[in-house]
Amino acid sequence: MKRLLILLLIPLLLTGGCGFGKREEKNDGTKWAQGAMLRVGDLQIDYREGLVYLDATRKDYERYYGTDIWNYRIKSNGDTLGITVKEQVLEAIIYVKIVCSMADGLNVYLSDDELKDVDLQAEEYVKSLEGSEILKMGVNTDVVRRIYSDNLLARKVFERATLNIDTNISNETAGQHHFYSIAVRNSKIGPDGERVDYSEAEREAIREQLREIKESWENSSDMYSFAKTKTEDLSMLDLMIGIGDLEDKNLEAALMKLRDGAFSDIVESGNFFYVFYCRTAFDVDATQEKKEEMIEKRREEAFEALYEGWREATDVEVNSEIWDSIDVFTVKIGDE
Numbered sequence: 001m002k003r004l005l006i007l008l009l010i011p012l013l014l015t016g017g018c019g020f021g022k023r024e025e026k027n028d029g030t031k032w033a034q035g036a037m038l039r040v041g042d043l044q045i046d047y048r049e050g051l052v053y054l055d056a057t058r059k060d061y062e063r064y065y066g067t068d069i070w071n072y073r074i075k076s077n078g079d080t081l082g083i084t085v086k087e088q089v090l091e092a093i094i095y096v097k098i099v100c101s102m103a104d105g106l107n108v109y110l111s112d113d114e115l116k117d118v119d120l121q122a123e124e125y126v127k128s129l130e131g132s133e134i135l136k137m138g139v140n141t142d143v144v145r146r147i148y149s150d151n152l153l154a155r156k157v158f159e160r161a162t163l164n165i166d167t168n169i170s171n172e173t174a175g176q177h178h179f180y181s182i183a184v185r186n187s188k189i190g191p192d193g194e195r196v197d198y199s200e201a202e203r204e205a206i207r208e209q210l211r212e213i214k215e216s217w218e219n220s221s222d223m224y225s226f227a228k229t230k231t232e233d234l235s236m237l238d239l240m241i242g243i244g245d246l247e248d249k250n251l252e253a254a255l256m257k258l259r260d261g262a263f264s265d266i267v268e269s270g271n272f273f274y275v276f277y278c279r280t281a282f283d284v285d286a287t288q289e290k291k292e293e294m295i296e297k298r299r300e301e302a303f304e305a306l307y308e309g310w311r312e313a314t315d316v317e318v319n320s321e322i323w324d325s326i327d328v329f330t331v332k333i334g335d336e
Contacts, residue, residue, distance in 0.1 A: 035138075037322040038090070040097040041314050047322050048143045051134045053089050054328045061085065090323065098310050099154040106160045110153055118148045134328065161306055162299035169291045176242045176286035177255065178279040180227040182213060183236045183272040195271075206273055210266045214275045218263060223277050233272065240286050 036044040061069065061081075070082035103109065110118070122145035129135050184206055190196040198206070213230055220226040224238070231237050246252040248269045258264060258278035267274050 032319050032322075035322065037319050037326065038093065038097075039315070039317040039319070040094055041101055041316075043097060043101070045093065045097065046143065047326060048134075048137070048139050049147055050090075050093065050323065050326050051137055051139055051328060052144060052147055053093055054086065054326065055129075055132070055134050057085060057089050058328055090318070094311075094316055095307065096150050096154045098314050099157050099307065100150050101314070102161075102310060103153055103157050106157060108153065108156045108160050110149060110156070114152060115149070118145055118152060121148050158299075158303055162303050165295070165299050165302055167295050167298075169294050171282070171287060172243075174242065174287050174290040174294060176240045176283045176290050177258070177281050178283045178286065179239045179241060179255065179258075180223055180277045180279060181236050181239060182210070182217070182227050182231045182275045183233045184210060184274075185232055185271055186268060186273050187271060207266050210273055210275055214263060214266070217275070217277065223279065227277065236272070236274070240283065242287075242290060 032039075033044045033046075035047050037047040037050050038045040070080060070085075072081045073079065074081050074084055122141050125144050125148075126135075126139075126141045129139065186203060186206065187195050187197050217223070217226050217230070227237055228234065241252070241255060243252070243256065246255075251267055251269045251274075254264060254267065255276060255278075258276065259281050260278060262278045264274070264276040264278075267276075
């Protein structure tokens with residue numbers, strides 16, 4: 001079963017820099033439709049959409065972190081994870097509705113085939129909800145279909161709005177260099193768990209050890225297997241490194257100069273002494289992946305700027321009486 005597309009859009013909102021707008025409370029002069037939890041521009045959003053978004057988000061969190069997480073306090077003002085996630089989901093719903101409101105102006109629509117696919121996904125998702133509380137609270141196929149179509153339309157708006165982003169990224173900028181490394185710590189752990197620096201004599205002994213290892217490595221027939229048996233930190237064994245990836249710019253500059261099959265000198269950086277073997281100074285597949293990653297980041301940044309303008313220009317109100325009453329999290333504040 002396909003997950004709700006909102007779960008793909010939320011990270012774009014939360015990590016892309018689009019800050020949460022100030023929550024606009026219910027205006028006593030607003031005439032709310034029955035069950036409306038939110039107004040975005042002239043559109044009022046039914047509380048049942050909020051139920052689906054919150055339920056899907058709850059399941060996603062609990063899949064990874066378990067069910068006993070919602071009372072965990074993550075802010076100095078006492079807000080729990082449950083409160084914080086609920087506010088994030090509210091802003092994500094606002095995000096989707098605002099983006100969809102731009103579709104007509106960009107001549108973006110869902111095709112007949114896309115609408116048929118939305119119907120199938122909605123029916124499948126509702127089947128997965130059998131026996132759940134949110135079905136008893138009025139959620140049905142029409143509500144889920146609206147959510148799926150909104151998210152698909154929002155994605156198409158993103159694609160159209162960022163269609164002309166500059167995709168020209170040079171190999172020099174994105175180039176990925178593939179290395180194997182052997183790493184030996186330059187300090188030890190003291191009796192109380194503290195870091196204890198080696199004496200200079202001990203450090204020189206480590207360098208000598210690495211020089212001997214490097215000499216054997218140069219004559220090895222399997223560079224990867226040899227490194228794997230010698231390094232003390234397997235996470236540093238197989239590395240893809242490009243310009244800008246390392247905090248230690250001196251180390252990065254030295255590695256960028258290595259050619260295919262070359263070995264580095266013994267270098268020290270952070271908590272380790274290293275020897276690097278350059279498997280290839282230009283990995284074609286990894287470089288292409290990096291280019292795609294950089295292009296996507298450009299698109300997200302450009303779209304973020306557009307969205308901030310749309311958000312600022314859109315009148316948004318929350319019907320707090322309805323929204324605050326919605327709670328699908330299994331652990332509630334009152335249970336403490």
